[in-house]
Amino acid sequence: MSRQSVAKAHEKIQELAWAPLYHEPVSQYGTDYTFSKANKKDPLKQVLRSYFPMQEEKDNRVYGASDGAIRGNMFRQVEERWLEWQKLFLSIIPLPEISAARAMPLLFRTVPNAELHNGQAIQMIDEVRHSTIQQNLKRLYMQNYIDPAGFNSSLRNFQNDYCGTIGRQFAEGFITGDAITAASIYLTIVAETAFTNTLFVAMPAEAAANGDYLLPTVFHSVQSDESRHISNGYATLLMALADEGNHQLLERDLRYAWWNNHRVVDAAIGTFIEYGTKDRRKERESYAEMWRRWIYDDYYRSYLVPLEKYGLVIPHDLIEEAWNQIWNKGYVHEVAQFFCTGWLANYWRMDGMTDKDFEWFEYKYPGWYDKYGAWWENYNRLSMPNGHNPIVFEDVNYQYPQRCWTCMVPCLVREDMVMAEVDGHWRTYCHEACRWTDVEAFRPTFQGRETPNMGQLIGKREWETLYHGWNWADVISDMGFVRDDGKTMTAQPHLDLDPKKMWTLDHLRRCPPLQSPNVLLNEMSDDERQAFHAAYVRGGPAGRYAPASA
Amino acid sequence: MTSTIERNLPHPHFTDAEAGAKEFPDAHARTFNYFVPAKRRPTHYEDVTVEVQPDPRHYLSQGWLYGFSDGRGGYPLEWTALKAWGSDRPVPERYPGSGGRGYDWPALGWHEFRDPNEEWELTLYRYNSNVVRQINANIDTARESKAFEQWNRNWVHFVERHVGAWMHVEQGLGLYLFANANRRAPTNMHNNAISVNSMHRIRFAQDLALYNLSLTDEIEAFDGTAHIATWNSDPAWQGVRMVAEQLTGIDDWCEAIFAANVVFEPLIGELFRSHLVQQAAPGNGDFVTPTVVGAGEYDYASRDLRYTRAMFELLVRDREFSDHNKTLLNQWTATWTGRCLAAARTLQPLWSQPDWKPPRFEDGLDLCKNRFSALLADLELTTPKELKQ
Numbered sequence: 001m002s003r004q005s006v007a008k009a010h011e012k013i014q015e016l017a018w019a020p021l022y023h024e025p026v027s028q029y030g031t032d033y034t035f036s037k038a039n040k041k042d043p044l045k046q047v048l049r050s051y052f053p054m055q056e057e058k059d060n061r062v063y064g065a066s067d068g069a070i071r072g073n074m075f076r077q078v079e080e081r082w083l084e085w086q087k088l089f090l091s092i093i094p095l096p097e098i099s100a101a102r103a104m105p106l107l108f109r110t111v112p113n114a115e116l117h118n119g120q121a122i123q124m125i126d127e128v129r130h131s132t133i134q135q136n137l138k139r140l141y142m143q144n145y146i147d148p149a150g151f152n153s154s155l156r157n158f159q160n161d162y163c164g165t166i167g168r169q170f171a172e173g174f175i176t177g178d179a180i181t182a183a184s185i186y187l188t189i190v191a192e193t194a195f196t197n198t199l200f201v202a203m204p205a206e207a208a209a210n211g212d213y214l215l216p217t218v219f220h221s222v223q224s225d226e227s228r229h230i231s232n233g234y235a236t237l238l239m240a241l242a243d244e245g246n247h248q249l250l251e252r253d254l255r256y257a258w259w260n261n262h263r264v265v266d267a268a269i270g271t272f273i274e275y276g277t278k279d280r281r282k283e284r285e286s287y288a289e290m291w292r293r294w295i296y297d298d299y300y301r302s303y304l305v306p307l308e309k310y311g312l313v314i315p316h317d318l319i320e321e322a323w324n325q326i327w328n329k330g331y332v333h334e335v336a337q338f339f340c341t342g343w344l345a346n347y348w349r350m351d352g353m354t355d356k357d358f359e360w361f362e363y364k365y366p367g368w369y370d371k372y373g374a375w376w377e378n379y380n381r382l383s384m385p386n387g388h389n390p391i392v393f394e395d396v397n398y399q400y401p402q403r404c405w406t407c408m409v410p411c412l413v414r415e416d417m418v419m420a421e422v423d424g425h426w427r428t429y430c431h432e433a434c435r436w437t438d439v440e441a442f443r444p445t446f447q448g449r450e451t452p453n454m455g456q457l458i459g460k461r462e463w464e465t466l467y468h469g470w471n472w473a474d475v476i477s478d479m480g481f482v483r484d485d486g487k488t489m490t491a492q493p494h495l496d497l498d499p500k501k502m503w504t505l506d507h508l509r510r511c512p513p514l515q516s517p518n519v520l521l522n523e524m525s526d527d528e529r530q531a532f533h534a535a536y537v538r539g540g541p542a543g544r545y546a547p548a549s550a
Numbered sequence: 551m552t553s554t555i556e557r558n559l560p561h562p563h564f565t566d567a568e569a570g571a572k573e574f575p576d577a578h579a580r581t582f583n584y585f586v587p588a589k590r591r592p593t594h595y596e597d598v599t600v601e602v603q604p605d606p607r608h609y610l611s612q613g614w615l616y617g618f619s620d621g622r623g624g625y626p627l628e629w630t631a632l633k634a635w636g637s638d639r640p641v642p643e644r645y646p647g648s649g650g651r652g653y654d655w656p657a658l659g660w661h662e663f664r665d666p667n668e669e670w671e672l673t674l675y676r677y678n679s680n681v682v683r684q685i686n687a688n689i690d691t692a693r694e695s696k697a698f699e700q701w702n703r704n705w706v707h708f709v710e711r712h713v714g715a716w717m718h719v720e721q722g723l724g725l726y727l728f729a730n731a732n733r734r735a736p737t738n739m740h741n742n743a744i745s746v747n748s749m750h751r752i753r754f755a756q757d758l759a760l761y762n763l764s765l766t767d768e769i770e771a772f773d774g775t776a777h778i779a780t781w782n783s784d785p786a787w788q789g790v791r792m793v794a795e796q797l798t799g800i801d802d803w804c805e806a807i808f809a810a811n812v813v814f815e816p817l818i819g820e821l822f823r824s825h826l827v828q829q830a831a832p833g834n835g836d837f838v839t840p841t842v843v844g845a846g847e848y849d850y851a852s853r854d855l856r857y858t859r860a861m862f863e864l865l866v867r868d869r870e871f872s873d874h875n876k877t878l879l880n881q882w883t884a885t886w887t888g889r890c891l892a893a894a895r896t897l898q899p900l901w902s903q904p905d906w907k908p909p910r911f912e913d914g915l916d917l918c919k920n921r922f923s924a925l926l927a928d929l930e931l932t933t934p935k936e937l938k939q
Contacts, residue, residue: 047760478649
């Protein structure tokens with residue numbers, strides 16, 4: 001900037017704000033929060049005269065690295081195991097980014113602080129940056145990586161695939177419902193402040209270890225913006241805390257947002273980092289170790305806990321439970337196993353685990369082999385078509401799971417599955433916290449208090465229902481997960497690109513029809529359903545059926 | 551003696567995972583296949599923009615997952631009264647065993663819009679960085695050459711008050727009309743273009759504010775806060791302020807963009823910037839202000855109006871709802887023309903304030919009306935009787 005300090009310039013641009021004299025701006029989004037007391041300063045202190053050149057310089061570095069990666073033949077050393085999982089990640093992430101841009105207007109009328117609106121507008125355009133720079137990275141992968149299938153159909157896949165749909169919560173949760181719940185608590189206080197650490201810092205490190213230095217280049221550039229967004233959220237949170245009447249809502253929203261982020265982000269990023277890597281050095285951090293450092297220590301202990309003195313009720317129990325799920329209940333391992341069980345319903349190739357992987361898992365997660373080892377050996381055995389069906393149809397002692405109505409990740413930690421009848425329909429939940437979210441939190445009254453602005457969980461939340469009774473070949477055709485020869489599937493349970501070793505629609509045609517667990521559950525009598533539930537919660541780990549005797 | 555510490559590092563190795571290394575189905579399918587490009591080949595802009603914001607009418611088989619308290623999720627088409635072909639077709643119904651297919655892409659006329667500026671992150675940061683660098687350079691050069699000493703006293707007051715007052719228009723519309731509208735449109739192409747428009751406005755507002763700060767430092771008699779009082783209470787500005795506030799009160803996102811970029815800007819924005827400030831400044835010894843204001847003028851005239859035209863051209867030529875859209879747009883034109891012309895006339899006293907006078911107000915307004923009429927004609931809309939006021 002020319003001779004003017006950023007602070008002085010920022011002070012000057014505060015003169016731009018004005019309150020209406022003649023007509024009120026339109027008010028299109030509601031909140032049950034109130035902001036009658038504190039007025040916080042814009043923590044970003046960002047002035048566009050310095051912001052644009054700063055972002056341009058960051059872009060120059062990113063695009064210079066992209067050019068270098070192509071000239072330097074980066075793809076000759078990229079691990080296919082790793083880049084295949086990026087087909088899922090990069091199909092999901094541009095939508096949450098752009099949704100964060102769309103979320104900012106929710107705060108304009110609901111957070112009465114013109115100074116903060118400046119920071120929110122900058123966050124808006126940052127998010128446009130993130131969405132398009134990530135699309136561009138995916139485009140580059142599609143053009144230069146050996147197997148473009150899945151990248152080339154990315155946004156269609158993302159929209160109709162159950163994994164993409166799980167990830168879509170991480171976008172839609174930002175833009176609907178109570179404006180503060182969505183755009184402040186869910187987006188900035190939890191998703192950005194807690195979970196972008198694993199998304200944009202931990203995962204890029206793993207990418208680099210797998211020969212891909214473009215993903216770190218792009219995502220570290222993105223993360224350097226996130227730190228500013230975190231400040232936006234913090235200022236709004238402090239304003240909300242100043243009104244006592246908000247404390248009950250803050251408690252509700254932190255519980256919901258924390259648990260949903262844990263269920264969705266840990267499922268996806270945990271799987272990418274643990275099962276998408278070829279780096280099995282014992283010294284490298286496991287996802288659990290990263291989580292403990294980035295989320296438990298940096299977010300929970302350093303960011304959230306100090307807010308208790310301002311009256312914030314922190315969901316200590318759910319934070320400990322999230323750790324319990326990751327460390328003791330194998331949440332990430334259960335999710336990765338499910339992804340691979342259902343490989344045929346997705347759009348990337350999923351590499352099996354080898355002895356080297358087994359050794360690493362056993363070292364990092366003692367007892368892993370006894371739980372999961374046999375199943376992964378079966379996965380390898382059944383990976384090439386050889387007269388058998390895909391693993392989901394074979395006898396490998398894996399009970400296809402019910403799906404959680406709230407977070408839409410299947411109910412994989414079997415002992416935690418709960419059911420509820422809502423509007424005459426039986427729903428299953430992966431955990432009591434998800435039942436609470438649907439049955440108690442997302443309702444127009446909460447603990448006797450009117451919450452007319454709270455959003456609703458809507459949509460066809462169990463993917464299998466749409467295809468109940470269909471032949472699997474027709475399911476895959478309907479979703480479009482087929483390569484350009486019209487029969488070879490986009491997804492494969494191995495990395496061999498020899499067409500003779502790849503699964504086709506012909507292989508699927510002979511499989512049993514798809515059965516929706518939720519449709520079947522609702523067809524049961526009450527007694528059958530209770531018996532089913534009792535057996536289900538005795539199942540696991542690793543998807544095993546309950547032992548024959550109680 | 552140098553000691554070597556053993557470092558534990560990952561060991562990338564040769565994988566030969568580059569394009570072309572093997573032949574297999576899809577090995578050469580290296581374009582996004584989920585949309586039809588506007589021209590023969592997809593542009594870079596289309597690749598990074600199209601279909602990022604989903605639509606349950608094509609691939610979103612499970613529908614929107616989160617709704618507002620009334621149960622509506624996503625980007626309801628009813629957030630504008632205008633319609634693009636296909637708008638009246640229901641969202642495909644999904645139920646047990648229905649499958650997930652929607653309508654063939656694009657399903658709706660809304661998805662045919664492409665921003666002719668092809669804005670995405672690379673373009674928007676390059677463009678705006680160039681603008682702020684050039685403005686900085688112009689101001690630095692003026693400072694070093696003592697250019698501000700040539701300004702007469704009346705012009706100093708004119709810039710501190712009236713050029714300063716314009717920053718509030720840009721800020722208010724940038725935030726509460728354009729940034730607000732980026733949540734409302736049904737496609738990513740619309741919302742990204744609107745976001746970029748918003749940043750042009752906010753950047754221009756800040757350009758003016760920081761220019762004001764520089765002038766406060768450089769010119770002893772320059773009152774850096776006079777723009778606030780002018781905006782708050784100068785009668786010449788209250789008409790503009792009133793209509794700017796009315797614009798931020800529009801609920802329909804298409805009406806908001808239309809009223810701001812098709813009506814307000816030609817009749818008030820260009821009148822003030824091009825037919826007053828830019829014309830009066832040189833005669834009053836000021837070669838700097840036109841470069842700052844000119845950047846904002848270029849934003850509007852060459853970029854923001856360009857996407858706005860493309861957006862509304864599609865709607866007035868829509869194969870199903872052309873008449874419906876024209877009827878509404880003509881109503882909006884009439885409503886906002888009357889309001890904007892009345893506001894424009896309240897600015898008239900400004901034309902007599904500089905020592906060296908710009909061309910007459912009426913001449914400037916006539917030119918604005920002519921440009922506005924031509925714009926309406928391009929959009930196949932009727933010139934409203936209100937323009938004769």
